[in-house]
Amino acid sequence: MPHILTTLALLALSGLAGFGAQAIGTPLPFMLGPLAASALIATALPGHLPQGYRFPTWLRLGFIAIIGLMIGSQVTTALFTEAHHYALTLGAVTLFVGLAHGLGYAVFRALGGYDSTTAFYASTPGGLYESIEMGEAxxxxxxxxxxxxxxxxxxVVTLLPLGLSLWLGEPVGSAAGQSLARGDVPWSDLPLVAVAGLAGLALGHALRLPAGQMTGPMAVAALLSLTGWLSFDxxxxxxxxxxxxxxxxxxxRFTGLSRGLLLRGAGLALVSVGGMLAIGVGLAAxxxxxxDEPVDVLVISLAPGGVTEMALVALSLQANPAFVTLxxxxxxxxxxxxxxxxTRLRQRIG
Structure with a gap:
């Protein structure tokens, strides 16, 4: 019971933080506001949490599926009108992944003093959960x-929208009120959303898809959208x-981290992500x-993280969010x- 009450209290506080972040125009306010509030509790007031408390995994997975459905529903036939450019743009992503990973590794080894294994898995420009799982092993x-x-x-989700806002001279993404969702969806559609989300989670688990909790629901929503079998918002x-x-x-996730360690990690993240974004800007140019794709659309397509916010930024730039998401x-x-x-090669060599 204490853990349930703690979760409810955290969510109530997060709701207030989300509305506060929205009021001051923060990008992705309903994620970054709650993140800041809960991170503050986790690092400054960990003693006020019940012993052994962990935020419920099942709750997190369920709502990741919602985000996956939202992005997948944006996949339409219009996405394929730019397919003739995909060899170049996806090739650039391939180059970006190698360069970004190498840069991040160098930063964590040289500046952070991390051991080679930690630096390797900490510097991947994607695959959050897979990097953590393989790194632990x-x-x-x-x-x-x-x-x-x-x-x-x-x-990434904090600095890139802010940077684009300064560059363009106006807010972008969720800070500009953009959304991939609708405000007038009838309650009768919610059972369909729930079924699609559960089907997507099952698909992601069965096929062992990378980030399956998001990509499974995304695939289901994309299939429904492209075939026209069912439509939902x-x-x-x-x-x-x-x-x-x-x-x-x-x-x-920051529960128990000292402020000194967190500040040092934030500094390393700024250096590594700043370098990754610089690589992305160069490739975009x-x-x-x-x-002939706009530079700003290409930059957000190459950014190392924040699928949802990058799709929202794409929407505010009048670009196809599905192109960016792809x-x-x-x-x-x-x-x-x-x-x-x-990882397998490292195991054989080791």
Missing amino acids: AGADMTRLMMQQFLRIIV IPQWLVNLAQMVLGTALGM LLHGMT HHIYRILLTVVALGVI
Whole structure:
């Protein structure tokens, strides 16, 4: 019972933090607001949490599926009108993954002083859960590994929308009120959303898809959208709730971390992610000349994290969010596959 009450109290606080972040125009307010609030509790007030408390995994997985459905429902035939550019753009993502991983590894080894195993798994530009799982099996320092992987995502979804807002001279993404959801979805559609989400989770588990809790529901929604068998929209309040739950869960990952360690990790994340974004900007500039795709759309397609917010930013730039999401899915899949191959090679050599 204490754990249930703690979860409810955290979610109530996160809701207030989300509305507060929305009021001041923060990108992705219903994720970043709750993340900041729960991270503050986890790092500054861990003694006020029940002993052994963990944010419920089943709750987090359920709402990750909602985000997957929302993105998958944006996959339409319009996505394939730009297919002739995919060889170049996906090729750039392939190059980006290798360069970004190498840069992150160098930062964590040279500046952070991390051992080679921890630096390797902490520096992957995607595959959050797979990196943590494989890193744990390989004997990485799990505190630093999880901290850096979560900070990577936090830095990207915070800095990139802010940077684009400054560059364009106006808010972008969720800070501009953009959304992939609708506010007028009838309650009668919710059972269909629930069934599609459960089917997607089952598909992701059965096929062992990378980030299956998101990619499984995304695949189901995309199939329904492309075939026209069924049509449904995700209500805005449900998307806000999903982001609130995910932000709270993410913030609670920092339970027990000292402020000194967290500040050092944040500094390393800023350096590594800043370098990754610089690589992405350079590749985007080269691609622009070959594909005529806008530089800003290509930059968000190459960013190392934040699938949902990057799709929202794409919407505010009048770009196809499914185009951006496709490249992020490819980045995650490529990172996970490469990670698996290199992990097996490291095991054989070791």
